[in-house]
Amino acid sequence: MIELRDLHKSFGSQRVLRGVNLDIQNGETMVVLGRSGTGKSVLLKLIIGLMRPDRGSIIVDGQDVNTLSYTDLGELRKRIGMLFQMAALFDSMTVAENVGLGLREQRTSSDEQIARIVAEKLALVGLSGIENKKPAELSGGMRKRVGLARAIAMNPDYILYDEPTTGLDPITARQINILIRDIQAKLQVTSIVVTHDLHSAYQVGDRLCLLHEGHIYFTGTPEDMQTSEDLVVRQFARGEAEGPMTNGYPEPIRRGAAGMRAR
Amino acid sequence: MPGRPVRTDTFIQPFVLVGDKLFDAAASAGEFAVFLSRLLAELFPGLRYQRLIFEQCSFIGIQSLPVVFLTSLFVGGVAALQTAYQMSGTMPLIWVGTVVSKSVFIELGPVLTALVVGARVSSSFAAEIGTMRVTEQIDAMETLAVRPIRYLAVPRLVAATIMLPVITIIANSIAILGGMAVAVLRVGISLNLFNRGMRLLFDAQDVYGGLIKSFVFGIIIAVQGCYYGFQAAGGAEGVGVATTKAVVASCVMILVMDYFLAEVVFRLIFPA
Numbered sequence: 001m002i003e004l005r006d007l008h009k010s011f012g013s014q015r016v017l018r019g020v021n022l023d024i025q026n027g028e029t030m031v032v033l034g035r036s037g038t039g040k041s042v043l044l045k046l047i048i049g050l051m052r053p054d055r056g057s058i059i060v061d062g063q064d065v066n067t068l069s070y071t072d073l074g075e076l077r078k079r080i081g082m083l084f085q086m087a088a089l090f091d092s093m094t095v096a097e098n099v100g101l102g103l104r105e106q107r108t109s110s111d112e113q114i115a116r117i118v119a120e121k122l123a124l125v126g127l128s129g130i131e132n133k134k135p136a137e138l139s140g141g142m143r144k145r146v147g148l149a150r151a152i153a154m155n156p157d158y159i160l161y162d163e164p165t166t167g168l169d170p171i172t173a174r175q176i177n178i179l180i181r182d183i184q185a186k187l188q189v190t191s192i193v194v195t196h197d198l199h200s201a202y203q204v205g206d207r208l209c210l211l212h213e214g215h216i217y218f219t220g221t222p223e224d225m226q227t228s229e230d231l232v233v234r235q236f237a238r239g240e241a242e243g244p245m246t247n248g249y250p251e252p253i254r255r256g257a258a259g260m261r262a263r
Numbered sequence: 264m265p266g267r268p269v270r271t272d273t274f275i276q277p278f279v280l281v282g283d284k285l286f287d288a289a290a291s292a293g294e295f296a297v298f299l300s301r302l303l304a305e306l307f308p309g310l311r312y313q314r315l316i317f318e319q320c321s322f323i324g325i326q327s328l329p330v331v332f333l334t335s336l337f338v339g340g341v342a343a344l345q346t347a348y349q350m351s352g353t354m355p356l357i358w359v360g361t362v363v364s365k366s367v368f369i370e371l372g373p374v375l376t377a378l379v380v381g382a383r384v385s386s387s388f389a390a391e392i393g394t395m396r397v398t399e400q401i402d403a404m405e406t407l408a409v410r411p412i413r414y415l416a417v418p419r420l421v422a423a424t425i426m427l428p429v430i431t432i433i434a435n436s437i438a439i440l441g442g443m444a445v446a447v448l449r450v451g452i453s454l455n456l457f458n459r460g461m462r463l464l465f466d467a468q469d470v471y472g473g474l475i476k477s478f479v480f481g482i483i484i485a486v487q488g489c490y491y492g493f494q495a496a497g498g499a500e501g502v503g504v505a506t507t508k509a510v511v512a513s514c515v516m517i518l519v520m521d522y523f524l525a526e527v528v529f530r531l532i533f534p535a
Contacts (some may be wrong), residue, residue: 045402048405049405050402050405074410075408075409077406077407078408080406082403084399084403088398088399088400089400090390091400101407101409102407102408102409105407105409105414150403152409156510
């Protein structure tokens with residue numbers, strides 16, 4: 001279980017997270033929704049210890065991520081896989097080396113065992129036989145799949161997805177969503193998916209939450225979100241240009257948005 | 264008083280600017296110290312990445328050879344030409360061989376090789392690691408419980424410290440050959456006279472001293488390249504800035520340290 005308690009994070013004068021509280025239950029897929037720049041990716045980086053919060057705590061299975069030593073954090077990270085927005089594959093390595101890096105670093109498996117696990121994970125994401133290709137030879141969708149294979153290589157308990165469908169065509173995005181559900185069913189992992197893609201959120205999420213103005217504004221099932229009467233939730237769920245979420249925008253943009261709607 | 268300019272702002276502004284710069288400098292020094300301490304802590308565990316060390320040795324050593332060959336040849340040549348020009352009519356030309364060999368072994372070989380290889384290698388380290396930083400590859404490494412400093416910086420540091428002295432030996436030899444060729448073909452000294460001049464005041468300690476310097480230059484090049492790479496932020500522009508800083512810092516550090524190394528190596532370790 002992952003518990004986020006009163007998380008605050010600022011970058012200079014910009015206060016991104018202002019007291020985030022959220023519980024992610026074991027075995028569920030929680031989708032974190034929100035507009036661009038609201039701190040969704042920051043939330044994931046805080047959970048895996050790539051950033052430190054200014055205030056608050058992140059408890060993963062009873063361990064406070066902030067208080068762990070570098071070595072203990074490394075041990076915890078072996079139980080958390082992360083798929084980055086642009087996949088973040090290592091350019092200089094082959095697909096097999098990318099997927100097997102974490103296993104090689106652990107030094108508990110032989111080369112043959114690692115090769116077998118790599119092949120197995122690549123098969124799980126539907127990419128058998130591409131072990132010797134370099135990331136530059138892969139399409140965007142394939143890179144995401146390899147990133148996912150790398151994230152699940154060490155059989156993690158948790159998988160964090162940072163914008164898994166961003167930059168993909170609708171068909172590939174749909175395939176990635178199916179893959180996320182598939183991995184969830186096969187591996188019984190707990191997942192956190194950060195996205196602003198509503199289709200993806202409804203498809204993969206057991207529960208959704210909406211990050212707005214540095215807080216978790218809403219938590220509920222996809223149905224709850226679709227039927228919510230709350231103006232903020234409704235604006236996001238319907239993708240409307242005007243509403244309480246955009247009140248902070250300067251006048252010309254709001255006028256432009258109103259004009260678009262009028263047309 | 265109405266209409267009166269706000270004197271305090273104008274008065275305070277220079278102090279604010281100086282204070283900001285001082286804070287920035289202190290922060291940078293602190294970050295560099297943290298990086299160095301982490302690099303030292305990861306040094307021995309990082310020695311197990313022998314394949315990576317070997318790859319970096321190949322990149323630093325073998326792939327630098329063409330540029331080192333060319334620059335050393337001409338450095339030796341110009342040393343012979345200038346020495347002969349300065350001495351003509353005042354000193355016997357047997358000293359051309361002496362001056363060329365002494366200057367190549369002590370200064371020209373180690374320093375110019377470090378500058379040429381340093382520019383190539385530190386820029387490459389900063390660009391490669393910087394690109395990994397801005398494309399989240401280093402974050403990805405962390406999430407896989409792989410320590411980026413151990414995996415990326417240590418093999419580069421080890422390879423640079425091994426290869427710089429090796430390249431310097433090669434550069435010294437080529438520079439001497441270049442000097443010899445110019446002395447014989449352009450200045451008109453016999454090969455025998457040049458050789459006798461080289462042997463006249465030859466001291467093996469000059470060569471060892473030069474190699475100690477190149478060992479330290481290897482550390483400077485790798486540390487600066489890796490440090491600025493890890494510091495890169497903000498996309499392609501950030502990588503460009505990191506690369507430039509790495510090259511400038513390693514070249515400046517090589518020249519500054521050259522003086523202090525001369526004090527230590529040739530006054531304390533190998534006193535005349």
